[in-house]
Amino acid sequence: MVFVTRFAPSPTGLLHLGHAFSAMTAWRAAREAGGQFLVRIEDIDRTRCKPEFEAAILDDLAWLGLDWDGEVRRQSDHFAEYDAVLKRLRDDGLVYRCFKTRREIMEEIERAPHHPGEGPDGIIYAGPDEPLGSQEETRRLSAGEPYAWRLSLSACRLKFGAAWGGLHFTETGEGPGGETGEVAIRPELLGDVILARKDVGTSYHLAVTHDDAMQGVTHVIRGQDLFHVTHLHRLLQHMLGLAVPVWRHHRLLTGADGKRFAKRDRSVTLRQLRDEGVSRKEVLTRIGLRD
Numbered sequence: 001m002v003f004v005t006r007f008a009p010s011p012t013g014l015l016h017l018g019h020a021f022s023a024m025t026a027w028r029a030a031r032e033a034g035g036q037f038l039v040r041i042e043d044i045d046r047t048r049c050k051p052e053f054e055a056a057i058l059d060d061l062a063w064l065g066l067d068w069d070g071e072v073r074r075q076s077d078h079f080a081e082y083d084a085v086l087k088r089l090r091d092d093g094l095v096y097r098c099f100k101t102r103r104e105i106m107e108e109i110e111r112a113p114h115h116p117g118e119g120p121d122g123i124i125y126a127g128p129d130e131p132l133g134s135q136e137e138t139r140r141l142s143a144g145e146p147y148a149w150r151l152s153l154s155a156c157r158l159k160f161g162a163a164w165g166g167l168h169f170t171e172t173g174e175g176p177g178g179e180t181g182e183v184a185i186r187p188e189l190l191g192d193v194i195l196a197r198k199d200v201g202t203s204y205h206l207a208v209t210h211d212d213a214m215q216g217v218t219h220v221i222r223g224q225d226l227f228h229v230t231h232l233h234r235l236l237q238h239m240l241g242l243a244v245p246v247w248r249h250h251r252l253l254t255g256a257d258g259k260r261f262a263k264r265d266r267s268v269t270l271r272q273l274r275d276e277g278v279s280r281k282e283v284l285t286r287i288g289l290r291d
Contacts, residue, residue: 006212007023008041009023012053013269017253017268018253021250038070039058039072040074043075049076060274063274082207083201083202089149096150096155098192150195153191168182168183169185169230173249205232209240
């Protein structure tokens with residue numbers, strides 16, 4: 001089996017040192033295994049994603065000395081594929097329309113002391129107490145109300161029965177809690193997640209699971225911050241009959257303040273470092289790697 005991994009940034013900003021570490025880690029793993037390293041641009045958010053950021057990302061990767069196999073895959077070119085995947089889940093009765101806003105869900109949490117509340121991936125929505133009636137759903141659709149397609153964990157449990165308890169994924173790195181080896185899935189950690197919206201026909205979870213399978217990815221190498229979503233991605237693979245890769249979640253780089261590098265915190269970018277005359281070798285030193 002050919003070793004295939006990928007680096008999949010979202011062009012909502014420029015790459016920082018954490019991105020450089022993740023890309024280099026995946027690239028080196030592929031090259032050492034004599035395998036393939038793919039680059040995928042995850043640009044389903046057409047509001048925040050910009051072509052200039054994509055161009056800068058590819059330029060920074062080349063400056064780091066990374067090469068990739070085949071053409072760059074852009075998620076924005078594949079919405080029809082994601083629509084088809086969502087339709088399969090709809091036909092199987094595994095997703096439902098949810099018209100609740102974030103505020104309404106938060107109010108539910110405040111009213112229900114035993115609500116799961118916050119999880120590793122944000123607010124956990126455990127699903128409605130009662131399914132929305134068809135007449136009410138039709139009324140809301142006719143009124144043009146926004147909605148999201150949510151995965152129904154209760155429907156999944158019912159459909160898969162005993163097989164649910166046997167689902168696991170292989171972790172060859174280490175999760176944030178020290179998880180490694182064969183890990184039993186716990187999608188309830190994320191609840192009934194959003195898989196698509198009325199105005200955007202897919203989500204990160206749906207698109208990345210489909211793309212990894214379509215591109216033949218055998219090893220998913222990414223940061224520990226994405227460890228918990230693996231429980232959900234493994235479930236989606238089972239639901240859709242997709243090949244199952246091996247996962248490796250690597251450590252996260254942090255700045256002098258102890259916080260992990262992130263776009264939202266305006267972490268120093270590779271472009272800034274390059275403009276300041278910092279060499280590629282120095283960047284590798286800063287992220288704890290050698291040439």
